[in-house]
Amino acid sequence: MNAEARQAIVEQLRQSRKYRHCCGDTLDRIAGWALARHHAPKDALKAAKRKLHQVYGAYFDRFDWKRIEEFLFAIEAGAGVDTLRDVCGEILRSHASTRERLPIMEQAFGTIFECVGRIERVVDLACGLNPFALPWMPLPESCAYEAIDIDERLMAILGTFFERAGRRGTAQCRDMLVSPPDTEADVVLLLKLLPCLEQQEKGAALALLRSLRARYAVVSFPLKSLGGRSKGMAAHYGAFMDDLVEVLDVPAQVYPFENEVFYLLTLW
Ligand SMILES: C[S@@+](CC[C@H](N)C(=O)[O-])C[C@H]1O[C@@H](n2cnc3c(N)ncnc32)[C@H](O)[C@@H]1O
Structure with a gap:
């Protein structure tokens, strides 16, 4: 070439x-x-x-960067969980994809993480705005949170967020199809990610799940498009996951919510 x-x-x-x-x-x-x-x-x-x-x-395209930055700079050092929830809630509300997760977030992360047990390291792959959901995740203060995505601006914002929120977080601008994740973790989050990976490289979802050095993977799928239509997505992604789980041959639990379905895969 x-x-x-x-x-x-x-x-x-x-x-x-x-x-x-x-x-x-x-x-x-x-x-x-x-x-x-x-x-x-x-x-x-x-x-x-x-x-x-x-x-x-x-x-x-749907990011309101100005609004996100305004809220981000409202986080003062030592802010308590209620303040963090107020501010992060506003940031999550600024995008359709995380706005629809807001009402179920506490229950979803609570139920799923409870099954995992003690968590010392989380990797959030193709994280988008999801790290702002940290105040709703039942994680110990000592837990390391590694966020990865391909937008430099967002990664800088997340770096500032971890610092201001006093959390052990890092944000890396990294293409996982070029440099696959290599850190060991208790949980890897792959939220609304697999369809997007398959659009870039057929078979990438399976290859990624096989390469993870994590005890658990949390995979989710949207049940409505960004435009709000459902277009048979539940059946389509359900079949896609059934095939993946069969090939991987790992235990899987399903947690369906109105707009998003979560799977907890036990990798080892
Ligand atoms: C639908 S969004 C999901 C965001 C987040 N996981 C959530 O559920 O709130 C898909 C994300 O995948 C990221 N992405 C796409 N291809 C990627 C790649 N090759 N490596 C890392 N991130 C990627 C995009 O930048 C985008 O933030």
């Missing part, structure tokens, strides 16, 4: 407002993917933008 053509696509993506904060490895990987399918650079650029919108842009 022509390295110059690939680099030219990466640069054009980097210059666009929409993708300038996206992880460099992701831009490069998607440029390579697009050039493998389209000879003409113009067509490859278009295909790369379409794919990036599908797996990244559609989610981040």
Whole structure:
């Protein structure tokens, strides 16, 4: 493949407002993917933008960065859990995907984490805004929380959040299809992630689950699209998970809620 053509696509993506904060490895990987399918650079650029919108842009387009930052800077050192819940609740409410999780979050994390027992390290893969749900997670103060996603801006914001909230958290801008997660953890969260991974690489969900060095994986699926339609998603993702669990041959528990279904997989 022509390295110059690939680099030219990466640069054009980097210059666009929409993708300038996206992880460099992701831009490069998607440029390579697009050039493998389209000879003409113009067509490859278009295909790369379409794919990036599908797996990244559609989610981040809906971010109200100003609002998130205003609330973030309202967190003062030593803030108690009630203050943290007020502020983080506002941040989670600012995006449709986490807004719909708000009413069930405490029950979902409570029930699922209770089955896991003592948790010292959580890895939140493709985390989006989910780390702001920390004040609803029954985790010990000493628990390390590792957040990973492909938006540089969000990772900087999360770094500041962990610092202000006084939590042992880190936020890494990292493309997990280029650098798969390698830390050992008690729990890895893969919330609303697997469909997005499959859109980037067929079979990526299974490969990722097989590679995890974690005792438990929590996988979830939306039951409605970002636009609010359900389109048979429960049956579709249910069948997808049944197949995955059969191939992995691991115990799985299902926790269905109105807008999102969670699976707890015991990996070892
Ligand atoms: C639907 S959102 C889910 C966000 C969060 N897990 C939640 O449920 O609230 C999908 C997330 O996957 C991230 N993502 C997509 N491809 C990725 C990749 N290859 N590596 C890391 N993160 C990725 C996107 O940036 C986006 O934040």
